[in-house]
Amino acid sequence: MSVSATTTSPVLFTRDGFMRGLRASPPLLIGGLPFGLVTGLTAGAHGLSLLEAGLMSALVFAGSAQLIALGVWTAPVPVATVSLASLTGNLRFMLMGPLLATWFDALRGWRRWLTLFFMIDHNWAMALKEIEAGRRDAAFLLGSGMPVWGVWILTTLIGHLSGSLVAAGPGHPLFFAALATFIALLAPMWRGRGDLLPWLAAAAVALGVSRLMPGTAWHIVAGALAGGFTGLLCEQAKGRSA
Amino acid sequence: MTALHGPTVLAILGMGAGTFATRAGGYWLFSRVRPAPWVSTLLSYVPGCLFVSYVVPAVLAGGIKEWVGTAVALVTVRLTGSVIWPIFTGTAAVWLLWVLLR
Secondary structure (H helix, E strand, O other): OOOOOOOOOOOOOOOOHHHHHHHHHHHHHHHHHHHHHHHHHHHHHHHOOOHHHHHHHHHHHOHHHHHHHEEEEEEEOOOOHHHHHHHHHOOHHHHHHHHHHHHHHEEEEEEEHHHHOOHHHHHHHHHHHHHHOOOOOOOHHHHHHHHHHHHHHHHHHHHHHHHHHEEEEOOOOHHHHHHHHHHHHHHHHOOOOHHHHHHHHHHHHHHHHHHHHHOHHHHHHHHHHHHHHHHHHHHHEEEHOO | OOOOOOOHHHHHHHHHHHHHHHHHHHHHHOOOOOOOOOHHHHHHHHHHHHHHHHHHHHHHHHHHHHHHHHHHHHHHHHHOOOHHHHHHHHHHHHHHHHHHOO
């Protein structure tokens, strides 16, 4: 799983690498703008204060997981459910981290864990290209992730404030934006016909569980696992018949 | 505005811990043990299925406005290939119907 070092030059963590990451970040900032606004707006609609919304974006720093958790946010807050939903919603990170192991292995102490905190989808893909190109400055990940984090918090706050300006009550069409965001993110995840059965299984299980346990996030966890196992079984069946 | 409620803060800390566990945990775990191939296969299906599990019940729980909004968002993805435009067109469609049907 992990990419082993093929060259003998050591992995660095320098100001130059940080600046290189910084210069690569502007496109990521623009792409993230609407997601931060929608997240802030949705957080406000579920009764989170401005400070709480900002704190969530600062500490979690994962848009889709935050929106999923907010989607099942009730009073009182189901602490275990939203925590588990965040973990499940970000499982892809577990597969992404090991591919940058060449860099992380070389970092010591806080540098390693801080750099991991700033790993998101886009700068992960960029870092992978850096490694393939033979560049060995791990501060690139920090430099490209930190501005996204800052703008993420800022747009969450702006979204929260604009929600209270519109004074949108429950059922306001503005809140469809959260669901529209998911639909927009879901469509490119379709990889081909092999996804059909897993997605159908996920939908069926999620629907069933959401009926049995309304107002919780367990249908998301159950659907994701059902789809994952269906995909696994399909591939194993295909492997046997081939 | 600046209120901090105990349960909310606890939930935020839990979400932060859960998310960091995936960022750091995958690297930490798989630098020690090699994941079995079936684990990687299963995990590769999780992101898409997770989104399906969120979207399908939420869309079906809505009404005609949400269904039209969903269709508009999907058509926009198809036409633009963008993940940003569908947010605007889908929400605008729902808003328009909300105004018209009121």
